[in-house]
Amino acid sequence: MSRRAPTIRDVAVLAGVSVATASNVVNGNRPVGEESRWRVTSAISALGYRPNRLASALRARSSRLIGMVVPDITNVFFAGLIHGIEEHAAESGYDLVLVSSGEDEATERRRIEALIDRQIDGLLVVPTTDASILPLREGRRASLMPPTVLLDRGFGAPGFDTVGAECAAGAYAATQHLIELGHRDIAVLGHSIHQANISARIEGYRRALDEASLGARARLCVAGHGLDSLRGAIDQELYRADRPTAIFALTNVAALAAIKAVRALGLDIPGDISVLGFDDFDWMCALRPYLTTVAQPVEEFASCSWRLLMQRISGVAELPEIRIELPCTLKVRESTGPARVRIRAVAGT
Numbered sequence: 001m002s003r004r005a006p007t008i009r010d011v012a013v014l015a016g017v018s019v020a021t022a023s024n025v026v027n028g029n030r031p032v033g034e035e036s037r038w039r040v041t042s043a044i045s046a047l048g049y050r051p052n053r054l055a056s057a058l059r060a061r062s063s064r065l066i067g068m069v070v071p072d073i074t075n076v077f078f079a080g081l082i083h084g085i086e087e088h089a090a091e092s093g094y095d096l097v098l099v100s101s102g103e104d105e106a107t108e109r110r111r112i113e114a115l116i117d118r119q120i121d122g123l124l125v126v127p128t129t130d131a132s133i134l135p136l137r138e139g140r141r142a143s144l145m146p147p148t149v150l151l152d153r154g155f156g157a158p159g160f161d162t163v164g165a166e167c168a169a170g171a172y173a174a175t176q177h178l179i180e181l182g183h184r185d186i187a188v189l190g191h192s193i194h195q196a197n198i199s200a201r202i203e204g205y206r207r208a209l210d211e212a213s214l215g216a217r218a219r220l221c222v223a224g225h226g227l228d229s230l231r232g233a234i235d236q237e238l239y240r241a242d243r244p245t246a247i248f249a250l251t252n253v254a255a256l257a258a259i260k261a262v263r264a265l266g267l268d269i270p271g272d273i274s275v276l277g278f279d280d281f282d283w284m285c286a287l288r289p290y291l292t293t294v295a296q297p298v299e300e301f302a303s304c305s306w307r308l309l310m311q312r313i314s315g316v317a318e319l320p321e322i323r324i325e326l327p328c329t330l331k332v333r334e335s336t337g338p339a340r341v342r343i344r345a346v347a348g349t
Contacts, residue, residue: 006047006048007049008022008023008026010049011026011043011049012040012043014043014047015036015039015040015042017036017040021036021040022040025040026044063118063119064093064094064095065096065097065118066085066089066094066095066096066120066122066124066309067096067097067099067112067115067123067124067146068096068098069099069101069111069115069123069124069125069127070082070098070101070126071101071225072102075253076279076283077152077252077296078126080281080298081126081151081302082096082098083302084298084299084303084306085302085305085306087302088303092310097118099114101128105132108128108132108133109132109135112133116144116145120146121146121147121313122146122148122149122310122312123148124149124306124309125149125150125151127153127154128153129194130154130194131154131157132154133148133154137159146313147309148312149161149162149305149308149309149312152164152197154196155196155197156196159321160321161309162321162322162324163304163308163324163326164196164197164324164326165297165301165327166325166326167200167201168201168204168207169204169328170201170204170278170328170329170330171200171201171203171204171205171208172204172208173204173328173330174204174276174278174330175205175209175248177330178246178248178276179208179212179214181246181338181339182338182339183245183246183274184217184245184339185219185242185243185246186209186217186218186219186244186247186248187221187234187237187244187246187247188202188205188218188220188221188247188249189223189230189233189247189249189257190202190221190223190250190254191222191253192222193220193222198250198251201250201278202250205218219237219244221236226253227253227257228257230253231258231260234261235261238261238262243273244273245273246273246274246276246336247262247274247275247276248276248278249275249277249278252278254278255275255277259275259291269335270334270335270336270337271337271340272340274292274335274336274337275291275335276292276293277291277292277293278293279295279296280294280296280331285333288334290334290335291334291335292330292334293333294329295328295330296328297326297327300326304324304326
């Protein structure tokens with residue numbers, strides 16, 4: 001016959017305290033004296049007691065669960081966000097339930113609905129597209145949605161609090177840096193023009209070109225999310241007779257694709273082509289030349305979104321929706337240098 005699992009009442013009896021005192025030690029509802037706390041924790045250890053979190057959640061009408069949805073858990077930017085959110089969750093006494101949408105809207109919707117079925121207290125989402133999550137605020141579904149904050153993508157989406165980066169300003173500073181180095185043919189490499197954060201980066205790039213009277217020389221290379229498709233897109237530019245002297249990659253994956261494409265042709269970075277990225281991670285300083293990049297504030301992304309979500313859950317934050325934009329930082333390293341002067345052939349020479 002299996003041994004009965006110890007209960008909070010068993011803990012209280014062994015510790016010589018009331019059930020309420022033992023419960024307060026376990027759940028942290030009210031302060032407990034040091035001696036009573038020590039007796040309760042000793043009894044918990046001796047009995048091997050484990051609290052029934054489900055029962056506690058039902059009583060408190062709180063699951064202490066936060067759902068998080070990201071497009072790709074292998075992407076280092078999203079992995080950094082997840083790490084930061086996990087730390088805040090642990091400090092706040094919450095558990096994080098993580099799912100990936102795989103950059104697919106239908107998958108994203110199914111997994112958000114599955115999280116809601118688990119009675120999560122709040123939701124953090126990096127949406128697949130700027131509009132993919134909007135139907136969840138419509139009709140019957142709207143009443144089921146827990147407090148929700150969107151990160152990185154979907155900035156300004158109606159009905160949602162959003163946390164994003166000042167992408168246009170970051171891209172503008174990056175493009176200005178290349179122009180100041182003498183670059184006039186700057187190719188931009190990205191996965192989409194239909195996401196607000198990416199379109200903002202393109203806007204910053206175009207604004208810097210326009211101010212330098214280079215708007216007509218803009219080069220936009222757009223491909224899918226995959227490394228191979230991005231590399232294929234920039235390859236086409238690199239094989240042109242008038243290839244660009246600089247590549248501005250709008251994501252960390254695009255930066256890796258650009259580096260691989262340039263290296264495959266035996267070209268020097270930055271001697272032949274300068275490469276500038278967006279996002280900043282350890283691998284960017286692992287091999288020479290170190291990558292010049294626009295760094296997004298990943299830690300601030302996590303802390304701001306968590307703080308905002310906690311305010312919504314506690315009822316502190318009031319309507320309307322809250323929009324937070326965080327500044328980016330241009331980090332100039334070794335992968336950008338002066339544009340090499342092209343020698344043009346002259347007829348009859």
